[in-house]
Amino acid sequence: MTSKNKQTIIAVLSNSGGAGKSTIVRNVGYEMSKLGSKVALIDLDPQHNLDLFCGFPLAEQMDNTIIRVLSEKYDGLWSLSPIPNEHIDVCRGHIGMAEIQNELVNRRRSEYVLADRLHKSPLPHDTILIDCPATLGKICENAIVAANYVLIPLILEDKALSGLNGLIQWLQVLNEDLNLNPPPQILGIIPNAYDAKSGTHRKCLEFLQEITQKMNLRLYPTINQSNEIKNANGNGLAIGKYRSGHKAAKEFRTLTNQILAVINQP
Numbered sequence: 001m002t003s004k005n006k007q008t009i010i011a012v013l014s015n016s017g018g019a020g021k022s023t024i025v026r027n028v029g030y031e032m033s034k035l036g037s038k039v040a041l042i043d044l045d046p047q048h049n050l051d052l053f054c055g056f057p058l059a060e061q062m063d064n065t066i067i068r069v070l071s072e073k074y075d076g077l078w079s080l081s082p083i084p085n086e087h088i089d090v091c092r093g094h095i096g097m098a099e100i101q102n103e104l105v106n107r108r109r110s111e112y113v114l115a116d117r118l119h120k121s122p123l124p125h126d127t128i129l130i131d132c133p134a135t136l137g138k139i140c141e142n143a144i145v146a147a148n149y150v151l152i153p154l155i156l157e158d159k160a161l162s163g164l165n166g167l168i169q170w171l172q173v174l175n176e177d178l179n180l181n182p183p184p185q186i187l188g189i190i191p192n193a194y195d196a197k198s199g200t201h202r203k204c205l206e207f208l209q210e211i212t213q214k215m216n217l218r219l220y221p222t223i224n225q226s227n228e229i230k231n232a233n234g235n236g237l238a239i240g241k242y243r244s245g246h247k248a249a250k251e252f253r254t255l256t257n258q259i260l261a262v263i264n265q266p
């Protein structure tokens, strides 16, 4: 278990594409499961890359995906796919989520659909990681309402850093508009795909240290740029399984331990 009694639901969010959301969900999920937590991953992104990172072919049928859960005709059943030889279940994504996003706008409790499903048909897992799309819309709002924690990966580019303020403001406005009580706790920022040889990356990391301090946000150690992470994703495996002794696998282990320390602090 990650926390004493309560189910831990973490939305992995960013407002820029390619920041590493799906990679973080896959690998932090894996490390948490290795520590004994029963883990579920939910793919809310219409691009559903997480499926590939988990070794699943892209689903054509909607029945065994998140579409079944979020559809208006929900039958009370989650459809989960277990990752072979891992203690992780995945609620797979589907391109049809793009349509669901439009359709949600006209529904009652449009931001609460996922939270309502998790409330009425609870998953038995200790930890649920939600992979969000890069565009802040109804789907991300559903993730935030359902979550009790938010994790934010960032790549070290000026554009991503200048977008961080906007993302935090978006979260605050959502919390206020929906009167979320308590709002999900921001676990912190993960600088991903860092290359210490790049002057731009080093400069951006320094700037990120300054702004996170000012914004009172926790900054986790970097996950370095590594082709092995790409290869692990491409092979449908967590880096901890693909090459458990690799530096990148150790970085994810450290990151996961630090996240758990924040979640479990009294």
Ligand SMILES: Nc1ncnc2c1ncn2[C@@H]1O[C@H](COP(=O)(O)OP(=O)(O)OP(=O)(O)O)[C@@H](O)[C@H]1O
Pocket: 014, 016, 017, 018, 019, 020, 021, 022, 023, 024, 045, 047, 049, 132, 133, 134, 192, 193, 194, 223, 224, 225, 226, 227, 229, 230, 233
């Ligand atoms: N630390 C890293 N080093 C090298 N490649 C990485 C690293 N992290 C992620 N990648 C690769 O970068 C790409 C983007 O990562 P990922 O898909 O996890 O980001 P995302 O935020 O989920 O993107 P999207 O917004 O498109 O959903 C992928 O090809 C992934 O394999």
Ligand SMILES: [Mg+2]
Pocket: 021, 022, 023, 045, 049, 050, 131, 132
């Ligand atoms: Mg993704």
